[in-house]
Amino acid sequence: MVRSSRGEVSPGMWRREAGTVVRRVPPPAEQMTAPFAIIAGLQIPRVPTEWAPHSHALHELVWVRGGTLTSRVEDRIFTVSEGYGLWMPAGVVHGGRATAGACFHEAFFAPDRAPFAFEEPRAIAMTPLLESLLTYLSRTDLDAAARARAESVVFDVVEPSEHRFALQLPGDPRIDAIAEALLDDPADGRSLEEWAQWLGISDRTVTRAFRHATGLSFAQWRQVLRVHRALALLADGLDVTAVSETLGYAQPSTFIASFRRVMGTTPGAFFDAGGSGGGVRNPVSPVQDS
Template sequence: MHTGRGLWVVPPNRAVWIPAEVPHAHQANGPTEMRSIIFPAGTKALADPSVLVVGPLLREVIRTLSDDDDLSADHRHHLEQVALHQLRRAEALPLMLPTPSDPRLVALCDLLAADPADQRSLHELGRQVGAAERTLSRLFRAETGVTFPQWRAQLRLHHALSLLAAGHSVTRVAMDCGFRTPSAFIEAFRNHFGTSPGRYLTG
């Protein structure tokens, strides 16, 4: 999911909350079944877009609200209140990749998004986008809140989630995302998400 602030990857069995009046777009990777619940404008659950863990109760409420067209207005209202309560309590996952606005950073980020395995240094990339390494490093901190190496690591893990969801093997994902070995990818994935790639997608 894209917004003006950044990119969120939403793995299987997770939910994404989008506040009212936040322009956004989404793209599915691989076969996808998506269920949507639209709340009235002004509904307050979470202030910012978030990817959330979906517990058993929330999962069943979402299924009922999205599948059952025969719910009475009163029943639907009560289920929506349960859903909102569960959404407020749900664990938010660290799946947001900040999007910069400076044209030089945008150009650099586009290069890496097109090829996350690109191993060029910030100095080398800076020569292509017309900016000094020190300038780019400062801009990364100012506009994304993280350093360039941290941003690139997040980009690679985001790309990995998309490839895994599309059914690619861990070995293939590791190579396509710029990790030197599958074990290095699994270690980085576990350090960031707290579990292995396989367990994360089925959790």
């Protein structure tokens, strides 16, 4: 758990926005059995919304328009914006948060009727065809034959994205306090040496712990974390200069270069492409120290 500087407790994600509504989901045993192979729906929170940790009896696919969705699954944080969705397998405990005004979509898949199974949370490419099919399946006037035809096409076009929007948290008690502090304030610019001194350990221990736990150096991990946060800030309408200042960069050009290292494209190109720019790379892949 992460406690923000304002004393609010959040499920190990970003600092909670003012006015956030926390919703609780019934346990799987209380959830309805799916009458169809796929159930699609739509929610528009209109206010910052957080879902307490929960799991579903069905596989879940969620995506947003006009905002971002962040989900915490054990020691990973997934941040998805327009153009991508997040597949959550049945039974996986997760918490979630949608930014204010985000148009939130969800679809549920009956495990015994889905011809595939992703055993881990996966980023899904939300192509126009897939979104159109799921919107079609949200109708209540479809006959059984029409629904079956549409569901079969959905099963054909659901594809995991080659890009993973997952931030690996250390899960190491020696350095977890650093991760929590940076989740609360990504702009915290303390150096590796200053963090080590704060914890009373050597900077070599911090370096080795981050590399072993996340596959990244401390500088690389912080860079990825800031880009994850930038996705939400940019989707909320902040311009590059404001995001750069919020995340502690000395100037916008430095932030843009950092974003490009992690995402493979600039912030403007990424969002102009609806979040699916062709050059986007795996945000957990190694990047250059800076």
